[in-house]
Each structure stands twice: as C-alpha cells, then as structure tokens.
Amino acid sequence: MGKAKMYKINSVAAFPNVFQNPHYTQPVLLNCRQEPLQLKGKWRELVFQNNNPLVLELACGKGDYTIALATLYPNVNFVGVDIKGARIYTGARYALENSLRNAAFARFRIENILHFFSPREVNEIWITFPDPFPRKSDAKHRLTAPGFLARYREILSPGGIIHLKTDDANLFRFSCETALEAGAVIQYCKEDIHSSPPDFPELSILTFYEKQHIANGRKIHYLRFTFPQ
Numbered sequence: 530m531g532k533a534k535m536y537k538i539n540s541v542a543a544f545p546n547v548f549q550n551p552h553y554t555q556p557v558l559l560n561c562r563q564e565p566l567q568l569k570g571k572w573r574e575l576v577f578q579n580n581n582p583l584v585l586e587l588a589c590g591k592g593d594y595t596i597a598l599a600t601l602y603p604n605v606n607f608v609g610v611d612i613k614g615a616r617i618y619t620g621a622r623y624a625l626e627n628s629l630r631n632a633a634f635a636r637f638r639i640e641n642i643l644h645f646f647s648p649r650e651v652n653e654i655w656i657t658f659p660d661p662f663p664r665k666s667d668a669k670h671r672l673t674a675p676g677f678l679a680r681y682r683e684i685l686s687p688g689g690i691i692h693l694k695t696d697d698a699n700l701f702r703f704s705c706e707t708a709l710e711a712g713a714v715i716q717y718c719k720e721d722i723h724s725s726p727p728d729f730p731e732l733s734i735l736t737f738y739e740k741q742h743i744a745n746g747r748k749i750h751y752l753r754f755t756f757p758q
C-alpha cells in the first residue's frame with residue numbers, strides 16, 4: 530500500500546466525524562478515541578445532537594453527495610458510508626475544515642447496515658455509483674439486490690426515499706426490476722439526466738466517478754423510489 534493511502538487510513542481513524550467498524554463480526558463502531566459506540570438508533574442524539582432528518586449516502590467514496598447535500602441543507606443530517614477509509618478521508622476532512630457539523634462518515638460493509646441503524650431511523654438513502662458487479666453470479670453483491678433493498682426498507686422511516694445514480698445500464702435495469710419486485714413505487718426514472726437541465730438541484734451534484742463517466746461519454750441514469758406503507 531502506498532504511503533499516501535496509509536496516511537489517509539490512519540488519519541481518518543482520528544477524525545471526530547468518522548465512525549469505523551473494527552471488524553465485520555463486531556456490531557460496533559469506534560470513535561476517534563477508538564472507544565466502541567452503540568450508535569444504532571442514536572445517530573441524531575449522539576452524533577448530531579439534534580432531531581433533524583437523517584440521510585445516508587451509501588458507497589459514498591469521497592462523499593461528494595454527503596458534502597454537497599450537507600451544504601445545501603444545513604437542517605438535515607448526512608452520513609456517508611463506505612468501506613474504504615482512504616476515500617472517506619477526502620469528504621471527512623472537507624467537513625472538518627469547513628465546519629460542516631451536519632455531515633459524518635461511517636466505515637463499514639453495507640451488508641451490515643442493520644447493525645448500525647435502527648428500524649425507521651433513516652429518512653432517505655442515496656446510492657451513488659455503486660459497483661455494478663456485471664457477472665450474474667455476483668448479482669447478490671449489487672447494492673440494489675433484493676437482500677439490500679430489504680435492509681434499506683427496514684431502516685427507512687414511512688415514506689422514506691431511495692435514490693440511485695449509476696452509469697451502468699444493466700445495473701439500472703436490474704435496480705428498477707428489483708425495486709418493483711420488492712413492491713416499491715417508482716417516483717422518478719431517467720436514463721440520461723445530463724441531456725437536459727436538471728429537474729431538481731440534487732441531480733446536478735457530480736461525484737468523483739460521475740465526472741469520469743461523463744468525460745468518457747457515458748449516460749448517467751437516475752432512479753428514485755419509495756416503499757408504500
């Protein structure tokens with residue numbers, strides 16, 4: 530591993546706005562003093578000290594949506610989730626340097642999300658450019674596979690919304706199908722969101738990967754759905 534990556538991974542462990550799962554078998558997150566915290570059901574109270582809505586960005590990478598949305602909506606709490614500390618570092622550092630107190634980051638495998646969020650604790654979920662896992666045999670690892678949707682449904686509050694942005698047409702189609710099969714109602718579905726002016730401001734936020742996909746001439750797909758109560 531390169532020195533720069535190692536530095537970021539070590540630094541992020543000491544950031545007060547980052548909570549890390551030491552091992553996937555342990556349902557705890559560590560704070561910057563490496564103390565175990567039970568944040569499940571207590572993100573608003575213990576991390577943000579308010580009762581504002583809670584929004585997650587899953588597969589957040591450098592946390593572009595977490596940062597941009599936290600800046601746009603100071604009265605909403607945002608948590609970016611990814612397994613890679615060196616990527617989280619960028620967003621977490623920006624949030625600290627710019628006193629974005631409504632943005633935090635968590636490092637854990639999204640498979641274990643039920644360890645860290647309570648039923649109905651979350652208002653919205655953004656899934657931004659998740660790995661497409663093109664092989665059929667890997668479909669269960671896609672972050673919109675039925676097993677993941679079932680977990681998201683559990684932690685979402687009534688009327689909670691899931692947003693997906695992807696450049697991958699197969700993943701997009703798969704996600705529409707799995708959402709419908711899970712009983713979701715599709716609220717918005719567009720295959721090329723940058724071909725016309727955005728219908729709402731959140732769509733014009735660009736992630737690190739999204740900028741590369743656009744430069745390579747790829748279309749960006751967006752899907753928004755909810756589960757009826």
Ligand SMILES: C[S@@+](CC[C@H](N)C(=O)[O-])C[C@H]1O[C@@H](n2cnc3c(N)ncnc32)[C@H](O)[C@@H]1O
Pocket residue numbers: 587588589590591592593610611612613616637638639640657658659660736737738739
């Ligand atoms: C293609 S990158 C997208 C990053 C960012 N959203 C962007 O658009 O720039 C996918 C990210 O998902 C993360 N990831 C993939 N599977 C994951 C999982 N099961 N749990 C947590 N993070 C995961 C990877 O570490 C990676 O940062």
